[in-house]
Amino acid sequence: xxxxxxxxxxxxxxxxxxxxxxxxxxxxxxxxxxxxxxxxxxxxxxxxxxxxxxxxxxxxxxxxxxxxxxxxxxxxxxxxxxxxxxxxxxxxxxxxxxxxxxxxxxxxxxxxxxxxxxxxxxxxxxxxxxxxxxxxxxxxxxxxxxxxxxxxxxxxxxxxxxxxxxxxxxxxxxxxxxxxxxxxxxxxxxxxxxxxxxxxxxxxxxxxxxxxxxxxxxxxxxxxxxxxxxxxxxxxxxxxxxxxxxxxxxxxxxxxxxxxxxxxxxxxxxxxxxxxxxxxxxxxxxxxxxxxxxxxxxxxxxxxxxxxxxxxxxxxxxxxxxxxxxxxxxxxxxxxxxxxxxxxxxxxxxxxxxxxxxxxxxxxxxxxxxxxxxxxxxxxxxxxxxxxxxxxxxxxxxxxxxxxxxxxxx
RNA sequence: GCCGGGGUAGGGUAGCGGUUAUCCUGUGGCCCUGUGGAGGCUACGAUCCGAGUUCGAUUCUCGGUCCCGGCCCCA
Numbered sequence: 001x002x003x004x005x006x007x008x009x010x011x012x013x014x015x016x017x018x019x020x021x022x023x024x025x026x027x028x029x030x031x032x033x034x035x036x037x038x039x040x041x042x043x044x045x046x047x048x049x050x051x052x053x054x055x056x057x058x059x060x061x062x063x064x065x066x067x068x069x070x071x072x073x074x075x076x077x078x079x080x081x082x083x084x085x086x087x088x089x090x091x092x093x094x095x096x097x098x099x100x101x102x103x104x105x106x107x108x109x110x111x112x113x114x115x116x117x118x119x120x121x122x123x124x125x126x127x128x129x130x131x132x133x134x135x136x137x138x139x140x141x142x143x144x145x146x147x148x149x150x151x152x153x154x155x156x157x158x159x160x161x162x163x164x165x166x167x168x169x170x171x172x173x174x175x176x177x178x179x180x181x182x183x184x185x186x187x188x189x190x191x192x193x194x195x196x197x198x199x200x201x202x203x204x205x206x207x208x209x210x211x212x213x214x215x216x217x218x219x220x221x222x223x224x225x226x227x228x229x230x231x232x233x234x235x236x237x238x239x240x241x242x243x244x245x246x247x248x249x250x251x252x253x254x255x256x257x258x259x260x261x262x263x264x265x266x267x268x269x270x271x272x273x274x275x276x277x278x279x280x281x282x283x284x285x286x287x288x289x290x291x292x293x294x295x296x297x298x299x300x301x302x303x304x305x306x307x308x309x310x311x312x313x314x315x316x317x318x319x320x321x322x323x324x325x326x327x328x329x330x331x332x333x334x335x336x337x338x339x340x341x342x343x344x345x346x347x348x349x350x351x352x353x354x355x356x357x358x359x360x361x362x363x364x365x366x367x368x369x370x371x372x373x374x375x376x377x378x379x380x381x382x383x384x385x386x387x388x389x390x391x392x393x394x395x396x397x398x399x400x401x402x403x404x405x406x407x408x409x410x
Numbered sequence: 411g412c413c414g415g416g417g418u419a420g421g422g423u424a425g426c427g428g429u430u431a432u433c434c435u436g437u438g439g440c441c442c443u444g445u446g447g448a449g450g451c452u453a454c455g456a457u458c459c460g461a462g463u464u465c466g467a468u469u470c471u472c473g474g475u476c477c478c479g480g481c482c483c484c485a
Contacts (some may be wrong), residue, residue, distance in 0.1 A: 007475090055485095058483095061483075078485055081485080110483075111411085118423075262485095277481085279482085329444075359443080360439090360441060362446045363445095371473090377444060394445090
């Protein structure tokens with residue numbers, strides 16, 4: 001019986017794994033240079049952690065299970081909640097700002113499609129302890145810098161929920177949430193119908209519709225004419241100044257709502273073309289979750305990057321490392337192992353494990369495209385040297401191991 | 411949960427009621443136990459699963475499953 005992999009999961013073959021690790025390392029380099037520290041949380045958590053954050057409704061999208069002690073658990077569908085839980089459990093007394101990052105696999109029980117899998121990888125950052133626009137700006141700049149490092153051009157949309165919330169402040173919470181949903185989906189007719197349904201005032205209707213289509217340099221000033229002087233706009237303006245200082249291109253977009261209630265102010269999303277329906281590669285914002293998990297009143301800001309989508313659009317290829325094969329004769333196998341071991345301090349080395357004859361070993365070396373072969377034959381052993389053959393030029397020469405090391409590691 | 415398109419050796423494919431299931435490639439071995447890439451020979455290897463129609467199904471029908479794309483959702 002042939003066992004297939006579970007739906008929505010993938011096997012990564014050596015070439016693809018190498019590419020993924022290469023890109024991952026580029027991104028790690030960037031966050032490390034911004035002073036963020038990596039954390040790892042459990043692959044599964046209590047189901048409650050996620051229902052608390054996102055409501056009972058998400059259970060349908062989770063890989064949840066009851067363990068042998070009758071505990072309701074789930075594979076993590078995302079990493080913000082686990083990191084917040086970890087912070088509340090054991091990091092509340094650490095100095096602020098606290099700058100963390102993670103890169104892990106997550107699991108969602110959803111219908112697979114382009115750029116969407118049941119097991120997927122998220123690279124994310126959480127900055128805790130500051131509510132200043134400086135933190136928001138840093139987080140956006142970091143996301144954008146990570147993408148740039150992988151050669152991806154995304155379009156960055158930045159907004160602020162406070163402004164829309166201000167307009168909606170006379171409505172009740174449920175109405176606000178619903179409106180935010182329509183806005184987030186860019187469902188203008190749905191929004192219109194709903195505003196009609198709840199009998200919203202003409203002012204509110206006009207203001208919402210005007211606000212969500214504001215773009216361009218003048219957007220903040222135009223927003224001011226709608227809302228009047230509100231502190232959220234000042235904060236947002238400060239943020240934009242900082243983004244300019246970072247040299248980042250952005251588009252103001254008050255239409256980003258990001259559904260959930262715990263987002264407090266700045267929100268941003270980065271999109272990429274050529275990804276089909278799932279074109280968002282990064283989303284983030286400032287939020288207030290720690291209190292929900294029983295911690296203090298700690299403002300946070302962060303983002304999550306969809307690593308799999310990044311891998312789909314990023315074209316960079318890892319630099320090929322030089323590799324070498326040591327070729328043995330029937331009588332020199334022992335000596336070959338000694339020589340291979342010496343070379344392994346410097347580069348990847350293959351030796352024959354198939355009991356192949358000389359010619360087949362060479363042919364195999366060619367097939368796996370090694371850069372050099374080292375021939376260890378009886379003649380070589382007598383002279384205390386080996387033959388180094390450059391597989392590209394076909395040239396070869398007798399030399400000592402030390403010379404080989406010098407030659408191949410340059 | 412819903413809609414559309416698919417599924418033939420490891421990869422790429424042909425056949426579309428009866429074939430020894432085609433070809434390319436790959437992998438192992440040999441030709442060739444001290445020199446690779448070419449060539450020759452040889453071995454390995456497939457009709458997604460299950461029902462139905464039929465004398466006979468890879469081919470037709472239905473169901474399932476998985477893949478691809480889209481809707482919903484997207485923390």
